Amino acid sequence: MKFELTNMRIKVTDIQYLNDLRAVANKLGKNSLKQRDYSKKNGAKYSLTSAIKRFENWDTLLKKAGLEGEKSLKGMEYGEKEIKDEVLLADLVRLANEINNPNITISDYDKYGKYSAVTMSARFGSWNKAKERANLEVKYITNNSNEDLFQNILDLWTLLGRQPKYGEVISPNSKFNGSTYARRFGSWRAALAAFIDYVNSENNDEEIADSDTPLIPINILAVKSKEIQKEIKIKRTPRGINLRLRWTILKRDNFSCTKCGRSPAKDQSIILHVDHIIPWSKDGETVIDNLETLCEGCNLGKSDLL
């Protein structure tokens, strides 16, 4: 029989490290430890460097051991300031894959992540922003309807004055990432196609007045009985201008103000509104012929005149 040498170096388990850390803290009567406290002199069984190596950084080690971490003024975890953005994000992605859930929560992350959710939030602005940066599904996106995603396409398209490219579907111009669209529709191209289908589709209840129901001229209302007037009022178009109509008007007006010609594509400070020509309150209907694109400045000027 042939014998082989077994590897005699027994691997220290995570739990052994953590227990040892707690034992040293206990011995010193502290609820947190400085790196230099973890030494043979204080009864540490293992080496500081191997312990840190196992847990990536000292602060994580402290936290996993149930000890207090040290925090900087900015609320960033001690020792995590130097870690690069990509490394933090990569860990977020890794964990999301491991737990098979892109909607990773702060408590998930604090339990299983290498770093801390506090660091992630401080570094990227918020927990959701960290996930967004890591291209993970953010909760509010998951809950969003296609209409919200289409609305964002409309806004982006208006801002650029043309069809947005995949690389342009990023903050701050876009509320959602390109990857969100890719996940929902298969690709950015497919998302654009779905958007175009949507704005082209008919049979929206809100648009009945636009095609099927003939509008009764306002002067006729005067001679009708009150009852009929009431009935006619009910059949008025809704005041709100839905996404399809807004798209139609913006496209028709070339994503520019019909009064002064300014556009967000040329000047990002310009904000465009689709507005009633004859105000809805003055019996103007929400139909293509009574809608126009105006910049905020011209729109305010108009409301002063009316």
Ligand SMILES: [Zn+2]
């Ligand atoms: Zn204008």
